[in-house]
Amino acid sequence: MFVNQFLFLAAVLFCIGVYGVIARKNAVLMLMSIELILNSVNINLLTFAMRNGSTDGHVFALYIIAVAAAEVGVGLGLVLLVYRNKKTISVDELSEMRG
Amino acid sequence: MIAQNIGFWIIAVLMVVSALRVVTTNNVVHAALWLVVVLAGAAGQYILLAAEFVAITQVLVYIGAVMVLFLFGTMLTRARIGAESDLNNSYKKLGIPVALVMLVAMGLALTRSFGDEKLPESAKVVSTQEVSDQIFGPYLLPFWALSFVLLAAVVGAIVLARKD
């Protein structure tokens, strides 16, 4: 197995995730795209862990999974709050940051 | 090795197709289910990469917990359980070139750096014990920090989501 086949898979997933973050309007779908990005990073970490014969990558992959779980929890909390206040979770409607 | 290669390619194609469906489908619940396929595929790749414990954690945490959260989120925000037309915004067209430029950049970098390099053939499976030795040894402090992140996330999620 080549190192690159895993890394390319991760790169493709990453780019799909980026596309999703940009293109999606629904906040829940945006969060899902972020999960794609995080998973591609995990694949990278584990590939390099195998390549270098160390276990550090595993530790960080686990940490990323934990952080992702926390992120989803808080993210969905935010989405719920936004929904309650605005009756929509379309991120296009949230333009309070307009300059 | 060949069997593993075949396995890799099958899973990889499945993952890419499902990932594309996640970002293109017009149904939030379908997107969540496609995401399950991607995450399960990722778990499979982890096993190919000799990371059993991470793969199991992936299944437990992502497919078990995070997906349930997503489905709850979909339900609580009353998204229609069915096709919706306006899930994408007007920047869809901007997203494709950005993603492609990124892919080109990463692809160039990867081919230049790793070329034909192969993974070690006889890589031994990393046991849970080794991972735990790492976590509770040199990486203890990040582990603690992470525990606090989780605690803060729990508190934050409750505070954000409760009705006052």
Added chain:
Amino acid sequence: MNLLAAETEVLAPLASGWFLENAWLIPVIPAIAFALIILIGKRLPMKGSELGVASMLASLVLSAGAAYQWIQRVNSATEEQFVEPVIRSWSWWRSGGFDFGIGQHIDGLSVVVLFVVAFISTLVQIYSLEYLRGDRRYTHFFAALTLFSGGMLAMVLADNMILFLLGWEVMGLCSFMLIGHWWEEDANSRAALKAFFTVRTGDVGLLVGISMLYFAANDWTQENLGLSGFSIRGISAWALSGEPNSTVIMVAAIALFIASIGKSGQFPLHTWLPDAMAGPTPVSSLLHSSTMVVAGVFLVARLYPVFFVGLDILGSGGNLIMFIGAITIVISAALAFVQNDIKRVLAYSTVSQLGYMMLGLGAGAWLPAVFHIFTHAFFKACLFLGAGSISHSASHHSFDMKRDMGGLRKVMPITFTTWIISTLALCGVFPFSGFFSKDEIIDNVGNNGYNTFMIVGLVGAFMTAAYMTRATYLTFFGEPRGASAGHSSHESHDDHASHDDHSSHGPHESGLLITAPLMILSVLALGSGLLNATPFGESWERMKLWVEPRAVEVVDSTYSGGPGESLIVNVPSAGEGSSKSVCGTSTPEIGVCYAPKLEHAKFKWSKAMLSMAIVFLGMVVSWILSMLLFTKRDARLVGLTQRVKILGVGHRFLVNKYYLDDLYEKVIVRSVAYPISSAAYWFNQNVLDGILHSISNLTRKFSGWVYKNIDQRVVDGTVNNSATFTKSVGTAAQPTQSGKVSQYGALLFSAAAVAALVLVIINT
């Protein structure tokens, strides 16, 4: 081995015992009790309070046992021998080469404070049984009170700074919870937040100081003592070893002292303490007068060698600690004159007394300062509990002396007697305990050559006597007013209506659960000074014998006392000259020092008489003025502040607490928070938009210029096109500030992608 055995024969081995070896149980018991109260407290017959009281009683017994065995240990040592503290430590956790220990460090100082904390905690919990009966968060109150005791006890016997920090922060948290116990009232939760944030401000100093000490001392302590750089014992020895860089240790000492300022309510961070009186009275009595607030003083006393070397204590001209202490004594005593709330008077009095302790520590009067912690705890706790007793039984939960008190000496004889005893102790009248500690501080400050500071101390004594007389007069003498006269017209007290069932009858004496702690404390306020009664000669100076670490060089030998723990035995210093201590003055040659050599002032009756006279003068002046002002309504005095302008200004200055709160909230917080947000806004409005606007304007102008000058000669179409193009760039760039997340994300990712591509191509 033989050599070692031969040498140990010279000195008798120090006595030890079960209570000393297992002193670590003292904070563990309240911690467990806390967990139990939280888990099952509500289901118990007394709502969990019995667990709190029982755990405090157990801690009290253990600390009393430890104190007794410590005394035996001291007695088993010879005159000049260094009495080794009983240290046990375990490895708590380690990460990346850092080893964080947990353990106990029992010496005279920790034994005294352990006993005081356990004792006052027990009494206050008993008092709270009655005082908070029927409160809606009764169980939580006891849980927090018990956790507080656990935290404070852990801090007191900590053998390293990490555990110290843990206890310190647990106390801060409990203080926050207890001040805000009745958080339904906005003022209470504000006071809790204020206390928390102000103390946190200082706590940054603690973190900085601990880290600095660790990195500076660790190598030395590991090499010479086999201890980590967090260990208090190691740090003390390191500070006196002549090794430390003077700048490093000075900065570390200042950082630690900032933490002390925050915790012990010293000037300029004293503003939180009077506001903290919003909590229930038992809390004020336990946390904010007798125990928690002395933590700052305790920190200085505990790491005294660091401050001794770092801030050049005993150097000429005074040092930071003395200045802060002296300023605090005077300004807070002045504030106590304008308060109408009896608890606020006591709060400012506490601040002022803490100033005395700091002044003493700064001036090299270590023992008098520690002794003042001891005596002050008893009489101040008694005063607070007395105030609580008045509000509980006589004035409908009001603390306003001018509106709701007066003439209470007849109806509350026990409260009155205990109050008078404690007041006299606080003022420092001869046979009462305050005299022996406070006068010692003033005396030693003068003896060490700081005459100006001694005068400040005497002025403080005068003011203390005066404001306490005023408060006593307003509370117990004169005509009954407001609620204590039996009027039940106060609407505001329905807030705590849950325990208002005795408001129907007029003022009366409190029940036994309240008066018993008062009586016990007043006996101690009267008698505890005799433990170090310098006027009666050397043999009465027990505290000095038991508590003060002896400044002798020690040659250590460490042996392992079992898995995970080590016991350090004292091997006598080599040679005959060891009795001549060089600790604190020059570098120790053969061993290490754990305490600097300090001088003690010789007691003189003449000096004591002088300060007595000042105190009596303060009392008499204040009594006469109070009588004229509050009872006779003398026309010359009433409304004086309105009539004489300069007095009015001074009065307003005091009532507004020197405008420090305004400074903090209106000036500092605003000046930090406002400019950041307004600068960001300004940047957005002017710079970002400005760039876009000016680009479009410039290009428009430029195209206009082109149109006028070149248009006629060059092809019209080209010019027109470039003008519209540049204009459209300007207008097209403006919508990028749309506020839409997706667009921002797209821009961010595309910028990153392009940059990455550029990097990849360049790096070929």
